[in-house]
Amino acid sequence: MIYLDYQATTPLAPEVAKAMRPWIDEAFANPHSPSRWGHEAAAAVEVARKQVDKALGFKGGSIAFTGSATEAINWALKGTVEKARARGSGQRNRIVTIATEHAAVLDTCEWLAEQGVDLTVLPVQRDGRLDLDLLARELDDRVLLVAVTMVNNEIGVTQPITGVANMAHDAGALMLCDAVQAFGRMDVCKGPDLVAMSAHKIHGPKGIGALWMRKGHEPAALIHGGGQEQGLRSGTLSPALCVGFGAAAKLAQDRCNRDYDHVEKLWRAAIQALGPGWTINGSTAHRYPGNLNIRREGVDAARLLADLRDIAFSLGSACASGSGRPSHVLRALGLDYRQARSSIRLGFGRYTTEGELIEACHRLARAAVEQEKLDA
Numbered sequence: 001m002i003y004l005d006y007q008a009t010t011p012l013a014p015e016v017a018k019a020m021r022p023w024i025d026e027a028f029a030n031p032h033s034p035s036r037w038g039h040e041a042a043a044a045v046e047v048a049r050k051q052v053d054k055a056l057g058f059k060g061g062s063i064a065f066t067g068s069a070t071e072a073i074n075w076a077l078k079g080t081v082e083k084a085r086a087r088g089s090g091q092r093n094r095i096v097t098i099a100t101e102h103a104a105v106l107d108t109c110e111w112l113a114e115q116g117v118d119l120t121v122l123p124v125q126r127d128g129r130l131d132l133d134l135l136a137r138e139l140d141d142r143v144l145l146v147a148v149t150m151v152n153n154e155i156g157v158t159q160p161i162t163g164v165a166n167m168a169h170d171a172g173a174l175m176l177c178d179a180v181q182a183f184g185r186m187d188v189c190k191g192p193d194l195v196a197m198s199a200h201k202i203h204g205p206k207g208i209g210a211l212w213m214r215k216g217h218e219p220a221a222l223i224h225g226g227g228q229e230q231g232l233r234s235g236t237l238s239p240a241l242c243v244g245f246g247a248a249a250k251l252a253q254d255r256c257n258r259d260y261d262h263v264e265k266l267w268r269a270a271i272q273a274l275g276p277g278w279t280i281n282g283s284t285a286h287r288y289p290g291n292l293n294i295r296r297e298g299v300d301a302a303r304l305l306a307d308l309r310d311i312a313f314s315l316g317s318a319c320a321s322g323s324g325r326p327s328h329v330l331r332a333l334g335l336d337y338r339q340a341r342s343s344i345r346l347g348f349g350r351y352t353t354e355g356e357l358i359e360a361c362h363r364l365a366r367a368a369v370e371q372e373k374l375d376a
C-alpha cells in the first residue's frame, strides 16, 4: 500500500502514540475533577494547550479544544453570529467567504443563511486565488465576518490571509481562518481573529481539533453543560487526545523546515515521474507543495482509482469522493465536468519516501496511457 492521501488524514507519529499511551492505559482520571489524579490530567491538558498555542505562534488569544476542526469552524461561525445578535449589533449580519472553502465552512454558512444571515460567496480566479480587489468591493459596515481557508484541501492553493484579515479589520469585521491544512506544515499567516486547527492532519489523533480565539472575540458558546474550556465549550476533555495533539504540534514545530524541504523534494520528484501530459490544477506559485492535484485529458480518474487499489489517492476532496458530485473546488477554477472527472489528488508528507512516490507516479502514468489506448 502506498499512502498518498495526506490531505484526508496522516499516520499517527510514533512519538505521539508514545506520549498518549499512559493517558490511555493507566491515567484515566477526569481532568476536571479535584483529585490529585484529576489535577495531573488537567496539568497534562494545559501543557498540550501551550504546545498547540506555541506551534501556532499567535499573540493575544487563547486555545480551546474541540472534537474536530469541523466543530471549531461551526462554533466560530455560529457563535460569532449569535454573539453579535445577543449584543444587539445586528446591523452587521453579513458573512463573506469564497467558493473553494471546505464543506465545514460552506455548509455552515449556508445553514446560517437559512437563519437570516446575509451570505456572500465570492468566486476565485482560474488559479484558485481570491482577487483582493473583488473582496474590497464587498466589504462594508454590514460585514460581521470574513472566512477564508489558508491552504485549500483539494488543490493546495494558499490564500493571502494577512491581506484578507487587514481588509476585514479595516471594515470593522472579524476574520476566521480555516488553517487545518496549513497548521503544522507551514507558518500560519498572522492576522485572523479565529483560527481552526485539527490534530489528525499533523500526525496526531482523530477526534480532536482546536479554535484559537483573539481575546475579546471569543464566539458565544454552542455547547452548554459543565462549563469546561472557559465556559465556552462544555464537555469532559480527553487527556489522551489533548496530549496527542500537543505532542503532534510540538513535533511539527520542531521539524517544520525539515518536513517542508522533504515535501518540496517529493513534489519535484512526482512531477518528473509522472512525465508529460498532466496539468496541475491551481496556482503553482502559491501553494503547499504536499498537495499535487493534476488532470489528464481523457482520463477517467475513478477508473484509475479502481485499477490501482494499492495506491491510496483521492478524487478531489475525500469528503466529496464517492458522492458522484464533481468537486465544487475544481468547478470554481472553471474546469468543466470532464476535466474535473479526469483530476486526481496526490498528497504526501513526512513519512512518504521518494521511492514509493516515484513508483506510484510511474504506475499512474502507465495506467493513464493504458486507458487512452483502450478508449482509442
Ligand code: PLP
Pocket (backbone or CB within 6 Å): 007, 008, 068, 069, 070, 071, 102, 104, 149, 151, 152, 153, 178, 180, 181, 197, 198, 199, 208, 209
Ligand atoms: N477544513 C479543511 C480545509 C479540511 O481539510 C478538513 C478536513 O478534511 C476540515 C476542515 C475538517 O477537519 P476535521 O476532520 O478535524 O473535522
